[in-house]
Amino acid sequence: MFKNPPKDCQLCPRLVAYRRESQAKFPDKYNGAVPSFGPITAKMLVVGLAPGLKGANFTGRPFTGDYAGDVLYPALLRHGFGTGIFKSRPDDGVELTNARITNAVRCVPPQNKPIGEEENNCRPFLIEEMTSMPNLKVLFVLGCIAHVAVLKVLGLKIKDYPFGHEQVNKLPNGLILVSSYHCSRYNVNTGRLTEDMFDSVMAKAKSFL
Numbered sequence: 001m002f003k004n005p006p007k008d009c010q011l012c013p014r015l016v017a018y019r020r021e022s023q024a025k026f027p028d029k030y031n032g033a034v035p036s037f038g039p040i041t042a043k044m045l046v047v048g049l050a051p052g053l054k055g056a057n058f059t060g061r062p063f064t065g066d067y068a069g070d071v072l073y074p075a076l077l078r079h080g081f082g083t084g085i086f087k088s089r090p091d092d093g094v095e096l097t098n099a100r101i102t103n104a105v106r107c108v109p110p111q112n113k114p115i116g117e118e119e120n121n122c123r124p125f126l127i128e129e130m131t132s133m134p135n136l137k138v139l140f141v142l143g144c145i146a147h148v149a150v151l152k153v154l155g156l157k158i159k160d161y162p163f164g165h166e167q168v169n170k171l172p173n174g175l176i177l178v179s180s181y182h183c184s185r186y187n188v189n190t191g192r193l194t195e196d197m198f199d200s201v202m203a204k205a206k207s208f209l
């Protein structure tokens with residue numbers, strides 16, 4: 001039976017300290033390790049890097065409460081991966097049907113940048129996530145760091161499975177790795193990632209289900 005890390009997971013001292021700082025400033029917010037969202041029976045796992053300070057760290061649901069989620073959830077709903085109307089709140093009633101969302105690192109890191117040790121500490125949770133999904137076919141990764149994190153889970157090297165937007169890699173275990181630029185505000189505002197590009201990569205991921 002799959003288990004998310006405990007909300008007060010203590011494995012990464014720097015992230016625990018950062019969470020406590022946030023908790024002191026914003027005691028009514030979530031401020032903990034963020035559990036995955038969506039059914040364990042889903043065929044697609046969306047993997048991001050880590051919760052945003054005022055996004056998932058505040059709301060407790062991945063990609064909820066910040067800009068990246070405002071891009072990701074509407075795209076998932078447009079492509080039939082869920083039902084409801086996304087309102088950027090964990091109680092908005094959105095339900096995912098054939099997708100699950102997680103992060104390579106479950107706690108918010110300072111400057112949105114986890115260090116290698118934190119990625120290593122959190123990797124067992126991603127491994128458990130992936131091995132607990134009985135119908136998993138597609139790994140939809142957001143950004144190069146999440147791409148590498150997924151490859152590390154599987155003991156694979158980026159030189160053999162390169163990252164690029166809309167890059168598809170067929171993995172030795174039969175899973176399909178579909179990579180996208182991260183749907184961050186920066187990438188959207190700079191035009192690196194447009195809504196059409198994001199729709200296109202999500203349609204590609206869906207085509208493998």
Ligand code: SF4
Nearest residue numbers: 009012033107121122
């Ligand atoms: S990042 Fe992962 S391993 Fe580190 S404290 Fe949070 S849940 Fe635990």
